[in-house]
Amino acid sequence: MVQPAKRAASYDDLLALPDHVVGELVAGELHASPRPAVPHAAATSVLGEELGPPFRRGRGGPGGWVLLDEPELHLGADVLVPDLGGWRRTRMPEIPATAYVTIAPDWVCEMLSPSTARLDRGPKLTVYTRERVPHVWFIDPLAQTLEVLRLDGETYRLVLTATASDRVRAEPFEAIELDLALLWAR
Numbered sequence: 072m073v074q075p076a077k078r079a080a081s082y083d084d085l086l087a088l089p090d091h092v093v094g095e096l097v098a099g100e101l102h103a104s105p106r107p108a109v110p111h112a113a114a115t116s117v118l119g120e121e122l123g124p125p126f127r128r129g130r131g132g133p134g135g136w137v138l139l140d141e142p143e144l145h146l147g148a149d150v151l152v153p154d155l156g157g158w159r160r161t162r163m164p165e166i167p168a169t170a171y172v173t174i175a176p177d178w179v180c181e182m183l184s185p186s187t188a189r190l191d192r193g194p195k196l197t198v199y200t201r202e203r204v205p206h207v208w209f210i211d212p213l214a215q216t217l218e219v220l221r222l223d224g225e226t227y228r229l230v231l232t233a234t235a236s237d238r239v240r241a242e243p244f245e246a247i248e249l250d251l252a253l254l255w256a257r
Contacts (some may be wrong), residue, residue, distance in 0.1 A: 073202075085150060095143070096150040097194040104187050107154070111182045113138065114212040114254040115154045125247050127156070132246050135160045136177075143171040149198045153179040175202035178243055183211040191200065199226065206243050215255050217241065 088094040092103040092119065113180030119140060125132020142156040150171070157178040167173075179199060181191040191209065199207055200222065207227060219231035219241045226230040233239045236252040 084151065090254065093152050095152055099148065102190055107182065108184060110212040111184055112149065114210060115182050117254050121246060121249060126244060137163050137166055139161060145171045145173050146175055146198055146202050151195055151198060154182045155180040161229060175204055177204070179208060180208040181203055182211055193226065210254065212255060217251060223232040
């Protein structure tokens, strides 16, 4: 017996998800993930607090960035929600007055969790590659690690791995030193 063709998920499918999950469409497949656990949310919040003043506001750093928590990205047929996204002001001078952004970011940060790591490192990274996102960070709050990837031609190259209490200058935000211990502090 021939199986019926599986239909690609649509934006309506994503909108029908309950509020307590994060929905994404990647390669025609609907992915629903639970809201971030507290260590995950805390690390994301602290990272935003550290990057915001020097890069968004230009206090103690160069400014020139738009930084957003959980932006909904519409990149071709894919709908992704990284934990943090950043655009150079030269590419996105104003924040759109829409529920989503169609301009690929210059930087994304994915906070890895057991429920999302495979999606973040696999299909979503494939979309970021296709869309030419220059920098991707993977942060694992449980393992207390940071991996910084830079787009190098058609693939990403790992340019920095840091752990626990390392202090790093991580591209594209190397203008400041980031104390990783702040991300895991309870």
